[in-house]
Amino acid sequence: MRTWIGMMALACAFSVQAAPKVAVADLxxxxxxxxxxxxxxxxxxxxxxxxxxxxxxxxxxYEATSSYIEQGELRKFTGxxxxxxxxxxxxxxxxxTPYTASSKGDVYDVIKRIKAGSFKGADYVxxxxxxxxxxxxxxxxxxxxxSYSAVLGLTLxxxxxxxxxxxxxxxxxxxxxxxxxxxxxxxGRDIKISLNxxxxxxxVSKALGEDVAAQLSQQLxxxxxxxxxxxPLRNNLPRxxxxxxxx
Amino acid sequence: MRFKFIxxxxxxxxxxxATPPPPEPGSAASKVVAMGKLKNIVVGAMRVAxxxxxxxxxxxxxxxxxxxxxxYYRFAWLGPEGFPVAEEETWKSQMMYGEQTRFIQAIAPTTxxxxxxxxxxxx
Numbered sequence: 001m002r003t004w005i006g007m008m009a010l011a012c013a014f015s016v017q018a019a020p021k022v023a024v025a026d027l028x029x030x031x032x033x034x035x036x037x038x039x040x041x042x043x044x045x046x047x048x049x050x051x052x053x054x055x056x057x058x059x060x061x062y063e064a065t066s067s068y069i070e071q072g073e074l075r076k077f078t079g080x081x082x083x084x085x086x087x088x089x090x091x092x093x094x095x096x097t098p099y100t101a102s103s104k105g106d107v108y109d110v111i112k113r114i115k116a117g118s119f120k121g122a123d124y125v126x127x128x129x130x131x132x133x134x135x136x137x138x139x140x141x142x143x144x145x146x147s148y149s150a151v152l153g154l155t156l157x158x159x160x161x162x163x164x165x166x167x168x169x170x171x172x173x174x175x176x177x178x179x180x181x182x183x184x185x186x187x188g189r190d191i192k193i194s195l196n197x198x199x200x201x202x203x204v205s206k207a208l209g210e211d212v213a214a215q216l217s218q219q220l221x222x223x224x225x226x227x228x229x230x231x232p233l234r235n236n237l238p239r240x241x242x243x244x245x246x247x
Numbered sequence: 248m249r250f251k252f253i254x255x256x257x258x259x260x261x262x263x264x265a266t267p268p269p270p271e272p273g274s275a276a277s278k279v280v281a282m283g284k285l286k287n288i289v290v291g292a293m294r295v296a297x298x299x300x301x302x303x304x305x306x307x308x309x310x311x312x313x314x315x316x317x318x319y320y321r322f323a324w325l326g327p328e329g330f331p332v333a334e335e336e337t338w339k340s341q342m343m344y345g346e347q348t349r350f351i352q353a354i355a356p357t358t359x360x361x362x363x364x365x366x367x368x369x370x
Contacts, residue, residue: 237358238297238358239297240297240300241296243295245294245295246273246278246294246295247274
């Protein structure tokens, strides 16, 4: 009888410990959009007859700059974050409601969004905001050759916080970075170089996802996640062993 | 009675003549291959570790005599099947002062090495 009770208790404990559900929000961003308007209209009338000549001309110019702040969510880059989180096995994922142009309220006000039911069924929300995103395009000369290397790079840095949807407690917070670049050797005779932009975006997404999953499991003490990028770095060497003293 | 006594004496003599037991596997002595009789050189403890993927060995050797002694040594690196995984090393010579203790170090030339033998001889 006692064993039965023990087994029942164990079964209950295991069923309670199912992986918590997480919604991964798309990366929020805020951007200042500037609009520059420049309109020129010119008119000129001129008539000439035997008796005289008359002419008129008008010139109008309108110039204005208007700027406004646009908020939105980057729809890219979160796919690999979700994938890597699933790989850790620490969480189950649920889909939240995306923030669209018709959505009211501030994209950064995550508490309001949680209360509005954007992340239904989730125990946690992984909320990320873009800190910086930058494309770089460089041409570097290779010394003693007539070639150049053309580099297209993209770096994305985002701040993440894992927020409990019931208590609004931040369980984990970190900054993650994704980097990717495409390099091509270019000769003076090459007419057009096109660097592979989609591949760079894919690399950034993958690097960001791995970084997020690694930092999440580091902070939550999962520890089961091994960064896939590390295996080739280690050159597949056998594991080090502690010294043994033979007598 | 006399027969029994002779038999016991003969057994005792035989036991005395028997070759010493082989060294315990995994001990420092089991890793040493002495080529001939080692004169006044004693192999002590060994430190074995795998660092950065390569097997490293640090062995302690002592000269038990009051005179300076020279010895030759080299390491043989073995794979998991007990066969060599690297080329034979060249013999290295080392001089030890009387009563001196020193350490010889070696790093496996390949990551495949999982075991080693210290081959040692005295002139």
